[in-house]
Amino acid sequence: MCDVTGLSQRRACRLTGLSLSTCRYDAQRPSADAHLSGRITELALERRRFGYRRIWQLLRREGLHVNHKRVYRIYHLNGLSVKRRRRGKGLATERFSPLRPDAPNLTWSMDFVMDALATGRRLKCLTCVDDFTKECLTITAAFGISGVQVTRILDSIALFRGYPATIRTDQGPEFTCRALDQWAFEHSVELRLIQPGKPTQNGFIESFNGRFRDECLNEHWFSDIVHARKTINDWRQDYNECRPHSLLDYQTPSEFAADWRNRRYEEKSTWTDPTPVDDPAL
Known part of the structure; x- marks a missing residue:
């Protein structure tokens, strides 16, 4: 329309009722997701029983800070969803959640x-x-x-x-x-x-x-x-x-255990090494 009538984009959008931001929006090319899509596919084939959230966490560990919704979209577009295995129906049992301890080795x-x-x-x-x-x-x-x-x-x-x-x-x-x-x-x-x-x-x-x-x-x-x-x-x-x-906020068990030990060590150092207080009488 602008080429035919010579109108500016702003004037043409006002006449047609189209948002200027919509007119100027440059859609991302599919190639922008090509590298990410390839890596998601590699991880999904390597770890066939991982869902998109764990794939997303692995990408973050590699330094790819991408939104989990984007990973979900590519994951499903590529047909990588984990196939659920059929299980036989068991007897109904009382649900019981054991209390999680608050320290290792308990x-x-x-x-x-x-x-x-x-x-x-x-x-x-x-x-x-x-x-x-x-x-x-x-x-x-x-x-x-x-x-x-x-x-x-x-x-x-x-x-x-x-x-x-x-x-x-x-x-x-x-x-x-x-x-x-x-x-x-x-x-x-x-x-x-x-x-x-x-x-x-x-x-x-x-x-x-x-x-x-x-x-x-x-x-x-x-x-x-x-x-x-x-x-x-x-x-x-x-x-x-x-x-x-x-359950560990997507840390590995080894990372979680190491972080817990470090926190305990820092707390113990604080308890056993109090800051000295000047004696006003001296």
Whole structure:
């Protein structure tokens, strides 16, 4: 219109009732999102069970400060949405949210996760997490794990971080045996058993086991026990050091634990090193 009539943009917009800002708006070319779209696709293919929010957090860690809505739009346009796995309907159970402790090593949660090798041989994984920091303390994979072996695994964990005040488990035979009971007595550890048939009372480990199965066990086909242990150990390290945790404000468990220790150290330094006060009598 401006070219034909010779009117200015402002005059032409006033006559047509069009906003001047709308007329002058320069839409972004699709190529502006090309680099971001490529990186989002790479991360989504690398971590197939991550949703757009965790992808967004990984981008922020790489220095790409982009709005989460933009990530959501590109994520869905590229067809990267996580496919939900169908689950069988379970019995309705009473919902129970265990209280989260306020310091590390107050409560650990333990459980077993079952899987199988490509040969069909059953695989048993002992999982243990710290309920406060969400650190995965161990995932021990073996063909069989007895109560005595559970105590040895716990001793190996305690070498690096000490013994917990409480360990929450179900009432499986490995957790109710005499060996674990004697071990708990010797190290002043309280064994807190949940009620039979109510796994939600051990919600922290159940949530972790769900992530472990969804992101690791269901994504790999283990040829032998060595392959399984290496893959599981790599996933555990990634979970602790790289995977953003929503309950920790998208920090990794290792970052959250380190920040907590630093804050405690600073608080302790403040308590033990008060500023000197001048004595007016001197």
